[in-house]
Amino acid sequence: MHIHFLDPYHHRISLVHSLDARVKFVLTIAFILTTALTPHAAWPVYILLFATILAATLLSELGIGFVLGRAALAFPFVLAALPVIFTLPGPALTSFSIGDWTLTVSQSGLERFISVALKSWISVQAAIVLASSTPFPDLMMAMRAVGVPRLLVAIFGLMWRYLFVLADEALRLLRARAARSGQADQPGLKNGGSVTWRARIAGGMAGNLFLRGFERSDRIYMAMVARGYDGEVRVAPLPPLHAGSWLALGSGLAVLAILLGLAYWL
Amino acid sequence: MHHSIEVDDLYFAYPDGRKALQGVSLHIEPCEKVALVGPNGAGKSTLILHLNGILIGKGLICVAGLPVIKSNLGKVRARVGLVFQNPDDQLFSPTVYEDVAYGPLYQGLPPDEVQNRVSEALETVRMADYSRRVSHHLSVGEKKRIAIATVLSMKPEVLVLDEPTAGMDPRARRSLINLLRDLPITMLVSTHDMLMVRELFERMVIMDDGRIVADGQTEVIMKDEALLNAHGLEKP
Amino acid sequence: MHHSIEVDDLYFAYPDGRKALQGVSLHIEPCEKVALVGPNGAGKSTLILHLNGILIGKGLICVAGLPVIKSNLGKVRARVGLVFQNPDDQLFSPTVYEDVAYGPLYQGLPPDEVQNRVSEALETVRMADYSRRVSHHLSVGEKKRIAIATVLSMKPEVLVLDEPTAGMDPRARRSLINLLRDLPITMLVSTHDMLMVRELFERMVIMDDGRIVADGQTEVIMKDEALLNAHGLEKP
Amino acid sequence: MLYAPLPMHIPDGFLSVAVSVVLWVLTVIAVAISLRRVSADLDERRVPMMGVLAAAIFAGQMLNFTVAGGTSGHLMGAALATILLGPWAAILVMTTVVGVQALVFQDGGLLALGGNIFNMGVIGVLVSYTVYRAVQKVAGGQKWGLYVGGFSAAWLSIFIAALAVGLQLALSGISPANIAIPAMAGIHALIGVGEGLITVGALVFIYASRRDLIEAGEKQQTGGAIVWFAGLAIAIALAIASPLASSNPDGLEWVAEEKGFLDAAQGPLYEIIPDYVFPGVSNEAVATIIAGIIGVVIVFGVAAGVAYSRKKRLTA
Numbered sequence A: 001m002h003i004h005f006l007d008p009y010h011h012r013i014s015l016v017h018s019l020d021a022r023v024k025f026v027l028t029i030a031f032i033l034t035t036a037l038t039p040h041a042a043w044p045v046y047i048l049l050f051a052t053i054l055a056a057t058l059l060s061e062l063g064i065g066f067v068l069g070r071a072a073l074a075f076p077f078v079l080a081a082l083p084v085i086f087t088l089p090g091p092a093l094t095s096f097s098i099g100d101w102t103l104t105v106s107q108s109g110l111e112r113f114i115s116v117a118l119k120s121w122i123s124v125q126a127a128i129v130l131a132s133s134t135p136f137p138d139l140m141m142a143m144r145a146v147g148v149p150r151l152l153v154a155i156f157g158l159m160w161r162y163l164f165v166l167a168d169e170a171l172r173l174l175r176a177r178a179a180r181s182g183q184a185d186q187p188g189l190k191n192g193g194s195v196t197w198r199a200r201i202a203g204g205m206a207g208n209l210f211l212r213g214f215e216r217s218d219r220i221y222m223a224m225v226a227r228g229y230d231g232e233v234r235v236a237p238l239p240p241l242h243a244g245s246w247l248a249l250g251s252g253l254a255v256l257a258i259l260l261g262l263a264y265w266l
Numbered sequence B, C: 001m002h003h004s005i006e007v008d009d010l011y012f013a014y015p016d017g018r019k020a021l022q023g024v025s026l027h028i029e030p031c032e033k034v035a036l037v038g039p040n041g042a043g044k045s046t047l048i049l050h051l052n053g054i055l056i057g058k059g060l061i062c063v064a065g066l067p068v069i070k071s072n073l074g075k076v077r078a079r080v081g082l083v084f085q086n087p088d089d090q091l092f093s094p095t096v097y098e099d100v101a102y103g104p105l106y107q108g109l110p111p112d113e114v115q116n117r118v119s120e121a122l123e124t125v126r127m128a129d130y131s132r133r134v135s136h137h138l139s140v141g142e143k144k145r146i147a148i149a150t151v152l153s154m155k156p157e158v159l160v161l162d163e164p165t166a167g168m169d170p171r172a173r174r175s176l177i178n179l180l181r182d183l184p185i186t187m188l189v190s191t192h193d194m195l196m197v198r199e200l201f202e203r204m205v206i207m208d209d210g211r212i213v214a215d216g217q218t219e220v221i222m223k224d225e226a227l228l229n230a231h232g233l234e235k236p
Numbered sequence D: 001m002l003y004a005p006l007p008m009h010i011p012d013g014f015l016s017v018a019v020s021v022v023l024w025v026l027t028v029i030a031v032a033i034s035l036r037r038v039s040a041d042l043d044e045r046r047v048p049m050m051g052v053l054a055a056a057i058f059a060g061q062m063l064n065f066t067v068a069g070g071t072s073g074h075l076m077g078a079a080l081a082t083i084l085l086g087p088w089a090a091i092l093v094m095t096t097v098v099g100v101q102a103l104v105f106q107d108g109g110l111l112a113l114g115g116n117i118f119n120m121g122v123i124g125v126l127v128s129y130t131v132y133r134a135v136q137k138v139a140g141g142q143k144w145g146l147y148v149g150g151f152s153a154a155w156l157s158i159f160i161a162a163l164a165v166g167l168q169l170a171l172s173g174i175s176p177a178n179i180a181i182p183a184m185a186g187i188h189a190l191i192g193v194g195e196g197l198i199t200v201g202a203l204v205f206i207y208a209s210r211r212d213l214i215e216a217g218e219k220q221q222t223g224g225a226i227v228w229f230a231g232l233a234i235a236i237a238l239a240i241a242s243p244l245a246s247s248n249p250d251g252l253e254w255v256a257e258e259k260g261f262l263d264a265a266q267g268p269l270y271e272i273i274p275d276y277v278f279p280g281v282s283n284e285a286v287a288t289i290i291a292g293i294i295g296v297v298i299v300f301g302v303a304a305g306v307a308y309s310r311k312k313r314l315t316a
C-alpha cells in the first residue's frame, strides 16, 4: 500500500518547476506578504495579484483547474469571517430578518469580508503552486537557505520520510478496524458500542502507531549510527545560486514591490 | 450458496489512476481452500480488500450469499474475516482479550456471549491462556494467531488471509500451516510462500497485472514452469 | 588478518535482563560468505549489532583487523557495512542520493569524493539512475538494493545483512541473490530463507538461544534433519 | 484529503500583518529555546525520535471515531507529545507537524504559520505541560494521575488554543470578538473531549505495552518551574482575556485600531477614485461594471500573454 497521493508534488517540465527552490520559496512568501499588506477593498491590486498568480500557474503547467480546485480546500474557514458583514459599522446596504433578528449588511462589512476571502484565496494559490512544483527535499534546501536551524530541518526531513510509512500504517489500522466492524445477523442488537468505547479504540490505534513510531526510531537511530552518526547533524553545503536565479528573484521582488506601491500610492 | 466467494468481472482503479484490477472473476465453493499468488503489485491485496467492501470497485461480488454493496457492509463484514499481513496493524487494544472482543462488542452482543466468543476463538488458535497478555510483547507467530482469533471471534463464514507466513521462522510457520489446515472454513490466502501453497492448497490462482492468469489444480500449475516464470514465480 | 570477522566468547544481556548471547565464538575468513540461521529470538540480530559496536557485550570482537572497542568505533563503522532487515528503517533521508551520501558525508570526505562514492555504489547495485528519486516511491526490492548501496558507499571491508530476502517476491529475491553472489567481499547474512542458504553459502552457522549450535559446510548440515528440527528449522 | 484537520489552522488572509508578525516573533523565541534545550540534552536518539513521532502525530490525525450523525473525533496530539517527550521536544514535534501541514498541504497559511505553530505547538504544549504536571503532583504517582492528567491536558490544550485563535481573529478585525471567541470556544470544548478520550486511549495502550516509555517521558518533563508557570500564565491570561474581549468587542476593536493592528486604514485608493467613480462616468453602477470589465481584461491579457509565450517556447 502506498499513500502516494499524499505527496502534493506534481512532476512537470516547466519554467516554474526548474526555478531554484530557494527563489520560489522566497517569492512565494513575499507574494503572500504583499497580499496581506494590501489594504481591504483595493480591488485593482487584487486583480493584479490574481493575474500574477494566474501567470505563475500557467507557467507551471500544473493546470488552472487543478490549482483552483485545491484552493477551494481553504474555503470553509471563510465562515469565520462571515459575521463581519453584519457587525462592521458602515453604510447599510440591505437588511433582512430571521425571526426576531434583524441583520444589516454594511458596505464596509461586505467589503472586508470579500477582501479577506479574496486574499485568502489568492495566497493559498501561491502556496499550492510552490508545493506542487517543488519536491520536498528542495523545499528543505530553501528552509536552510533562509536560516532555519539544521536540527529543525533534519527533523522536517525525517518527518517527511516517515510520513508516508506511518500514514500507510494508519491506513492499515483503519482498514483492520473497518474489517472487524460487522453487524450480527441477530436482530435487535445495537451496533457500534458506546462513544467512549469507540474513542478508546481510536486512542488504542493512536497509541499503537506511536509505539511503533518509537520503536522504529530506535532502529533508525541504529542505522544512522552504523553509518557514522554522532549526534551532530551534518549536511552537504548548499549549491550557489546561478545568475539567472538572482535575476528571477530580483525581478519577482520588483514586481511585488510595484504592486504594493500601487496599493498605497496609486 | 452459503459460505462461498463469487467475484464477477471486477475492475478497480486507485485514486491516482493506477488500474489495480482489470476484470477479475473468481468463484470459490463453500469450504474450499484456495491460494492466491502473483508478483508484488499484482493486485492480490487490492482484490482481498474488495471482499468485505473496504474498497468498492466495478463488478459483482457476493460473499457468503450476500452481495457486497453499501447497504450490506455491516453484515458482510461480520461474515468475512479478513486477516492482514502485519498483525501489528490489527492489534490496537492493550490486551489480547480486548482485541479479540472488539468484533463481538462492536456487534453489540451481550457480555457473556462476548466472553464465550473470545474463549472459543483463543481456544481454536491454541492461545487460551494468553487472554490477559499484552499483545505488544508477543512473538510474530503468536501475534499472527491472535490476529486470526480477532476475526474468528466474529464467527465468520469465510476467512481471507493476506500473506500469513511472511517474516515467520520455520517453527511458527509450521504451526500456522497446521492451524489453517484444521480450520473447516472457506479460505482464500494470498502468499509468496510456494512451499505452503504446494502443501496446503489443492487449488491455486495466479494473478498478474490486475488479472487472473491461471486458476486450477495446484499440482498441475506447479508443473508448468514456463507459466510460473512468466509471472515472476518460482517452482518451490 | 584483514577483512575478517573474529568473535570470541561473547556474552550480552539486554537491560531487562534477557540473556541474548551466551558465549558466542565465530571466525570468518576474508572473502568468505557465511549464513547465520536460527529460530526467532535466537540472538542473530543481537550478534550482528555487536559487529560494529552498536551493542557492546562481554568478549572479544575483531573486525577487519580492528578490535571493536569504544576508541575504535569510528573506524570500525567505516569498515563494516550493516544492512538492517527493514529498508524503511535504513533509508531515512528524503532522497536516494542523500541516503547513499550519508556515510561518506559523515566520514568527512570532500564533496566530489562523496559524489564519486555515491555513483559507484549505485552502479554496483544497478540503480544508477535512481539517485534523485524519493525513497518512499520505491518497491521493496528496489529499497533493499538502495539500502545495500548506502553501506557500499562507505567501501566496507565486511558486509553484514540481516534477513535480506524477507517480504520479497521471487523475482526481487532472485535479483538480490545474484547481486550478493557477485559482491567480492566478506559477508555474514542472517536469514530464514533456507533455499537461499543452500544456493549461495558454502558455510552455515546455526544459532539458538544465544549460542552457536552448529557451524560447518552447508551441504553437510542441511542433510542433518534431526539437527535442523531440533532448532526449529526445516530442510528446504 | 484523508485526514480532517481541526478548524484551527488559520489560512493566510485572516490574520493582520501586525498580529502575524507578533506571533512569528513569539514562535521563533519558543522554538529557539526548545532547540537549545533539546541540543543540550545530548541524547542522540532524540533526533530520529522527534522526526518519526512528528510523522506519527500527522498520521495519527487520520485516525478517527464516529461521534454521531456523521461527525467524528480526531487527534491533534500536542498533549500526547508533551506527555511522552517533554515540553521542549514536543514543541519541536508540533512545529514540524504544523509546518509540514502548511508548507505541503496548504492546511493553514504560510504567513499565518507563526500563529498556527504558536497556537497548536507552543500554547498547546505549554498548557498540556502545566495541567499534566499539576495533576501528576496531586496524584502522587498513582495511575489515575496519568489518565486524568492526560484527559485534562488534552482538553484544555485544545480549548485554550481555540481561545487564542478567536482572540487573534478578533484582533485582526476579521471577526468580532463576541462572536469569534464564543464560537471557537464552543466548538472546541466539544472537540477537546474527543481529543481527551483519544489521548487517554493512547496512554492506556502505551502504559500497558511499554510502561518504560511513560516513565522516560516523566523524566523528560524537565521544563522546570518556569515552563510550568508560562503554561499557567498563558492559560489564565487567555481564560480571562477572552470573556473580557467578547463582552467588550468594541473595546477590542478600539485596541486593534488604536494600536495599528488593523491593517492600513481603508486605502488611499478611494481618496483618488472614490467608490470607483470613473471620471466622466456618473452612474455608479456603470462605473462598477466598467471597473469589473477592466479587471477581467487585465487578468485575461496576462493569462493570454503567458500562454502565448509559453506556446512559442514549447514549439521553438
Ligand SMILES: Nc1ncnc2c1ncn2[C@@H]1O[C@H](COP(=O)(O)OP(=O)(O)OP(=O)(O)O)[C@@H](O)[C@H]1O
Residues within 6 Å of the ligand: A001, A002, A003, A004, B014, B015, B016, B018, B019, B020, B038, B039, B040, B041, B042, B043, B044, B045, B046, B047, C169
Ligand atoms: N493506495 C494505493 N494508491 C495507489 N496505488 C496503489 C495503492 N495500493 C496499491 N496500489 C498499486 O496497485 C497495484 C496492486 O497493488 P496490491 O497491493 O494489490 O498488490 P499485491 O499483489 O498485494 O502485491 P504484494 O505482493 O507486494 O503485496 C500496485 O501497482 C500498487 O502499487
Ligand SMILES: Nc1ncnc2c1ncn2[C@@H]1O[C@H](COP(=O)(O)OP(=O)(O)OP(=O)(O)O)[C@@H](O)[C@H]1O
Residues within 6 Å of the ligand: B169, C014, C015, C016, C018, C019, C020, C038, C039, C040, C041, C042, C043, C044, C045, C046, C047
Ligand atoms: N531491545 C531489547 N530489549 C530486551 N530484549 C530484547 C531486545 N531486543 C531483543 N531482545 C530479546 O533478545 C533475544 C534475541 O533477539 P534477536 O532479535 O537477536 O533474535 P533474532 O535471532 O534476530 O530473531 P529474529 O529471527 O526474530 O530476528 C530475544 O529473546 C528478544 O526477545
Ligand SMILES: [Mg+2]
Residues within 6 Å of the ligand: B044, B045, B046, B162
Ligand atoms: Mg499485498
Ligand SMILES: [Mg+2]
Residues within 6 Å of the ligand: C044, C045, C046, C162
Ligand atoms: Mg533478527
